[in-house]
Every structure is written in structure tokens, then in C-alpha cells.
Amino acid sequence: MTTLKASVAAWRRVGPFFTRSRGKIVLIAVASVAAGLFEAALLTLIAALALALAESRDVQVDLLGLQVALNLPLALGLGILLALLRGALQLWVAYLPAVMSGQAMVDLRTRLFDAFVGAAWPSKSAERDGGFQSVMLNQVRATSETIILIAGVISSGLMFLSLLASAVVMSPPAAAVITVVSLALFAVLRPLSRSLRRASTVLSSENIEYAKTTQEVAALAEETEVFGATPAYRERFYAQLRAVQQPFQRVRYLSGAVPALYQSVALLVLVIALGVVALLGAGNIATLGAVVLILIRAVTYGQRVQGAITSVDEKLPFVHHLADAIERYESRPQSPGHEAADHIGDLTMSGVGFGYDRGSEVLHDVSFSVKMGEIVGIVGPSGAGKSTLVQLLLRLREPTSGTYSVNGKPAADIDRADWRRMVTYVPQSPQLFYGSVRENIRFFRDDIDDAAVEDAARRAHIHEDILRLPDGYDTIVGARASLVSGGQRQRICLARALAARPAIMILDEPTSALDVKSEESVQATLHDLAGDAVVFLVAHRLSTLAICDRVMVVADGTIAGFDSAENLRHDNHYFKEVSEISGRAASQGGPRRPALG
Numbered sequence: 368m369t370t371l372k373a374s375v376a377a378w379r380r381v382g383p384f385f386t387r388s389r390g391k392i393v394l395i396a397v398a399s400v401a402a403g404l405f406e407a408a409l410l411t412l413i414a415a416l417a418l419a420l421a422e423s424r425d426v427q428v429d430l431l432g433l434q435v436a437l438n439l440p441l442a443l444g445l446g447i448l449l450a451l452l453r454g455a456l457q458l459w460v461a462y463l464p465a466v467m468s469g470q471a472m473v474d475l476r477t478r479l480f481d482a483f484v485g486a487a488w489p490s491k492s493a494e495r496d497g498g499f500q501s502v503m504l505n506q507v508r509a510t511s512e513t514i515i516l517i518a519g520v521i522s523s524g525l526m527f528l529s530l531l532a533s534a535v536v537m538s539p540p541a542a543a544v545i546t547v548v549s550l551a552l553f554a555v556l557r558p559l560s561r562s563l564r565r566a567s568t569v570l571s572s573e574n575i576e577y578a579k580t581t582q583e584v585a586a587l588a589e590e591t592e593v594f595g596a597t598p599a600y601r602e603r604f605y606a607q608l609r610a611v612q613q614p615f616q617r618v619r620y621l622s623g624a625v626p627a628l629y630q631s632v633a634l635l636v637l638v639i640a641l642g643v644v645a646l647l648g649a650g651n652i653a654t655l656g657a658v659v660l661i662l663i664r665a666v667t668y669g670q671r672v673q674g675a676i677t678s679v680d681e682k683l684p685f686v687h688h689l690a691d692a693i694e695r696y697e698s699r700p701q702s703p704g705h706e707a708a709d710h711i712g713d714l715t716m717s718g719v720g721f722g723y724d725r726g727s728e729v730l731h732d733v734s735f736s737v738k739m740g741e742i743v744g745i746v747g748p749s750g751a752g753k754s755t756l757v758q759l760l761l762r763l764r765e766p767t768s769g770t771y772s773v774n775g776k777p778a779a780d781i782d783r784a785d786w787r788r789m790v791t792y793v794p795q796s797p798q799l800f801y802g803s804v805r806e807n808i809r810f811f812r813d814d815i816d817d818a819a820v821e822d823a824a825r826r827a828h829i830h831e832d833i834l835r836l837p838d839g840y841d842t843i844v845g846a847r848a849s850l851v852s853g854g855q856r857q858r859i860c861l862a863r864a865l866a867a868r869p870a871i872m873i874l875d876e877p878t879s880a881l882d883v884k885s886e887e888s889v890q891a892t893l894h895d896l897a898g899d900a901v902v903f904l905v906a907h908r909l910s911t912l913a914i915c916d917r918v919m920v921v922a923d924g925t926i927a928g929f930d931s932a933e934n935l936r937h938d939n940h941y942f943k944e945v946s947e948i949s950g951r952a953a954s955q956g957g958p959r960r961p962a963l964g
């Protein structure tokens with residue numbers, strides 16, 4: 368009983384993906400019943416025609432209990448009409464699921480995309496590379512195929528029932544035997560179907576892992592080559608391939624075995640049913656012939672139903688993975704905020720704490736205030752919590768305690784669209800997407816025109832470099848574009864951040880890949896921004912701090928100092944130590960830029 372409940376629950380999760388298709392399912396059901404009745408009538412007519420031709424007489428036909436006498440041309444005409452009607456209905460029944468499936472594919476991809484982009488950053492950032500892509504491709508395709516299969520179960524099931532109903536009218540004992548044994552057969556084959564679903568659950572999960580591993584193969588290509596890690600990495604990849612192979616073989620075997628078994632036993636049942644008919648007497652010979660034809664066709668439809676159910680069982684785990692992913696993203700949407708805002712005055716954090724997991728705080732008691740126009744450096748040892756603080760400042764994550772306020776109001780209340788217009792960010796490893804340099808700087812913000820793009824490129828000191836590219840601003844670059852160097856990519860992304868004329872700008876070591884001259888020019892640009900924006904500069908090197916009004920030292924998850932670099936050199940243990948190392952290194956001709964983090 369529990370397994371039946373589990374099966375019903377598993378099937379019910381497909382329901383929500385069907386809502387737009389309900390009308391079409393009703394049409395499929397009606398057309399299938401009609402096609403089944405037309406087919407039964409046609410088979411009866413064929414049996415009667417064969418007998419009439421053999422005996423050179425008019426056709427005597429028992430059409431669903433109605434005794435009709437027809438001459439030969441009329442019977443042939445009726446036969447052709449029934450065949451055409453059944454054919455047209457079958458074509459329609461084949462067309463509707465294809466439309467439903469195509470519609471479902473687009474709907475599901477749209478819904479999954481919207482759920483993902485609308486999810487809060489913690490959900491998105493927890494997704495391993497390749498995981499989202501795999502759900503978007505494999506799980507959505509399997510789900511839209513499930514819709515065709517379920518339509519097949521409905522249509523073949525109703526054809527089966529229509530034929531059976533016709534057979535009941537003509538020969539109740541034969542139809543009864545077929546019905547009882549079909550149901551028994553269906554019950555006997557359920558454990559095999561469940562075993563298929565279990566194997567398919569494993570296959571679906573392994574497919575997602577395989578997609579993630581494949582994504583890594585491309586992403587790590589350079590490192591694995593240089594580190595000579597290819598043989599060991601190959602083993603890891605082969606292990607993942609083997610993990611897919613076993614459930615794949617099991618799924619393929621079971622999905623072939625279940626319908627084959629059904630077919631063999633069903634034919635056996637047909638012979639038995641005919642034996643029963645012979646024993647009880649079937650009336651006249653034409654009726655017996657018609658019952659035989661109808662039952663053979665009923666067995667075929669029964670087999671199709673069983674095959675489609677088996678295939679649905681195979682696909683259900685993919686549907687569940689998709690439903691889980693959508694639920695995961697939709698259950699944690701980004702908080703929208705409701706207060707309109709068109710300027711930034713000051714930013715204040717008081718007593719802010721944050722933990723990724725309950726219980727373990729990464730940041731605690733963070734309190735500071737920053738005024739419009741300030742350039743603030745953020746430094747601290749590796750793992751101290753600088754990037755976490757940046758994510759809070761950007762509102763990618765919410766504090767778990769304390770308050771973060773902007774212009775004296777909770778930052779979380781500010782309308783997110785307004786917020787996005789005022790805030791920009793250059794991450795430590797900024798990404799280019801496949802598109803022109805111009806599109807990469809504009810970054811889907813249509814209000815930024817070509818002049819603003821070029822102005823931002825000039826201020827990021829990348830304009831001259833862009834003009835030297837094969838197609839200037841129209842040159843296509845991408846995530847792995849070899850056309851631009853690391854430093855050029857950094858400046859293109861800096862131009863992307865500058866183009867919006869932001870009120871808050873957060874940069875994570877924006878000049879790490881630049882030569883000394885470019886670094887100085889970019890710093891001059893950032894310095895020019897002072898007064899018009901609050902700039903936070905996460906610095907991993909002392910040279911980056913030259914333009915900062917104040918420097919925030921983050922250590923052990925809290926603010927250990929917030930003052931001018933000059934004062935911190937005297938008062939802050941960490942800053943003093945790093946400055947001394949930096950001074951010693953410079954006097955010994957060592958590394959020009961000692962690391963801070």
C-alpha cells in the first residue's frame with residue numbers, strides 16, 4: 368500500500384507542469400475514445416466483409432450490438448470512411464502531445480531561468496558549476512518528454528478501453544478474461560517498474576554529477592596540463608563515467624524488459640481468451656473473427672500503455688530533480704525592498720554579525736560609518752572576512768544580526784532596482800561574456816549609450832587598447848578570449864563599473880593585474896570619483912591604498928581599526944607589521960608590493 372502511495376505521489380509531482388495542457392488532454396481523451404470506437408467498428412466490418420466475400424453474399428455486420436445488412440460497395444465505402452476518420456483522429460492525437468511538449472519545454476526553461484535569476488545570492492552561489500546547466504538541459508528535456516509519454520498513456524489507455532468495451536458487447540467472456548488478466552499482469556509488472564524508477568533516480572543524479580565534472584574539464588584544462596595532473600584527473604573523469612554507466616545499463620535493460628514481458632504474456636492470455644470464447648460459443652463466425660481482431664488490437668494498445676508507463680517511471684526522477692531545483696530557487700527569492708532611493712548619503716553598519724552556517728559567525732560586531740565621497744580601503748589577513756563584508760555591503764547577503772543602514776534607513780528596505788542603478792562592483796576575477804567589447808562594458812544596461820561606454824573606457828584607461836583590437840569596440844571577446852590580456856580584462860570590467868556613474872563602487876583589488884603606469888592612471892580615475900561616490904577598495908597590496916582616505920582593518924571577523932593609513936601605521940598591530948615588512952622588502956630590493964591579505 369505504501370509503495371502504491373509512493374508511486375501515486377511520484378506521479379503527482381508531474382501535475383503542476385501540466386496546468387497549461389489540461390484542455391489539450393481533454394481533447395486527446397475524447398479523440399482517443401472516438402478513434403477506439405471507429406477502430407472497433409472497422410475491425411468488425413473487416414471480419415464481416417471477409418466472410419461475405421468468401422460466401423459471395425451481402426455483408427451482415429454486428430456494429431456494436433446493431434445488426435446491419437450492407438451491399439458490398441456500401442460496406443467498402445463505410446470501411447474507407449471509418450479508416451479515414453480513425454487516421455485523422457490518430458494524427459491529431461499525435462500532434463497535440465508534440466505541441467504540449469514544446470510548450471512545456473519553453474515554459475519550464477523560462478520558469479527555471481526566472482527562478483534562478485530571482486533567487487537570493489546564497490542559493491545561486493551554492494550551485495556548483497555545471498549543476499544549473501544540467502538541470503536546464505537534461506532534466507527539462509526529460510520532463511517535456513514525460514508529457515508526451517503521459518499523453519500516450521491516456522490515449523492508448525482509452526483506445527484499449529474502447530476496444531475492450533466493444534469486445535464486451537460482442538463477447539463478454541473473452542473481454543472479461545482479457546480485462547482481468549491485463550490488470551493482474553499490470554500489478555505483477557509494477558515491482559519491475561519500481562526497480563526501474565530506482566535505477567533512474569541514480570542515473571539522473573549521476574548525470575548531474577557528470578555534467579559538473581565535464582564543466583570542470585574545460586575550466587581546469589590549463590592547470591591540469593601545466594601541473595601534469597592529466598592522468599590523475601583522467602581517472603577522476605573515468606570514475607564518473609563508470610558511475611553513469613551502471614545505472615544507465617540497468618535503466619535501458621529494464622525499460623526494454625518490462626514491455627517485452629508484457630507482450631509475451633499478453634499473447635498467451637489472448638490464446639486463453641479465445642479458448643474461453645470457443646468453449647462458451649461466440650454466436651456466429653463473423654463475430655468470432657471480429658472479437659479476435661479487436662482483442663489483438665487491444666493487446667497492442669495495452670502493451671503501449673505498459674511501455675509508456677515504464678518510460679514515465681524512467682523519467683520521473685528527472686522531473687523530481689527539476690521540481691526540486693525550481694522549489695530550491697523559488698523558496699529563497701531576493702528581497703525586493705520597497706523604498707525608492709535616488710541618492711546615497713552615508714552607509715552605516717552597527718553591531719553587524721554574519722554566519723554562513725547557523726552557529727558559526729564569520730563576522731561579528733562590525734560597526735562603522737562612511738560618508739558620501741570617501742574612498743575606503745579594506746585590508747586584513749586572508750580569511751578574515753573581507754569578501755563576506757563586501758557581499759553584505761552589496762546586499763548580496765543579509766546580516767544575521769545588527770543593522771546595515773543607508774541614509775539612516777535599513778539598506779534592505781531600498782528598492783532593489785534603485786539600488787542596482789546606484790551600486791557597481793568589480794570582483795577579484797571579473798568575467799567577460801561572449802559578445803563585443805562595447806556590449807561587455809554596457810552589460811545589458813540599455814540606458815548607457817555608446818558615448819558613455821567610450822567615456823568609461825577612457826576613464827578606465829582601456830580606450831587606446833580597445834582601438835588597437837581588430838574591430839575596436841565591436842571586437843568579440845568571451846570568457847576565455849585570448850584577444851585581451853588579464854590586465855585589459857580587468858580594465859574592461861572597471862569601465863563596466865564606471866559606465867553607470869555609480870554612487871557606491873566596490874572594487875576587489877582592481878589593479879592587481881596592471882603594470883605600474885596603468886595602476887597609477889586607474890588610481891587617478893578612482894581618485895577623481897571622490898566626492899561623487901563612496902568607493903570601497905579591497906586591497907591585497909599596500910600600493911592600492913595610496914588613494915584611500917581611510918583604511919578599515921578586518922581581522923578575525925571584526926573591525927580591528929578604521930583610520931587613515933598614517934595613523935594605523937602607529938596604532939594598529941597588523942597594519943604596522945605589514946608596513947614594516949613592506950618597507951624592508953622595498954629597501955632590500957625585494958617584492959615591490961608586499962601582500963596584505
Ligand SMILES: Nc1ncnc2c1ncn2[C@@H]1O[C@H](COP(=O)(O)OP(=O)(O)OP(=O)(O)O)[C@@H](O)[C@H]1O
Binds near residue numbers: 749
Ligand atoms: N560561501 C561560503 N560558505 C561558508 N563559508 C564561507 C563561504 N565563503 C567564505 N566562507 C568562510 O568565511 C570566512 C571569511 O572568508 P572571506 O572570503 O570573507 O575572507 P577574506 O578576508 O575575503 O579572505 P581572502 O583575503 O583570502 O579572500 C572564511 O573562514 C571562509 O572559509
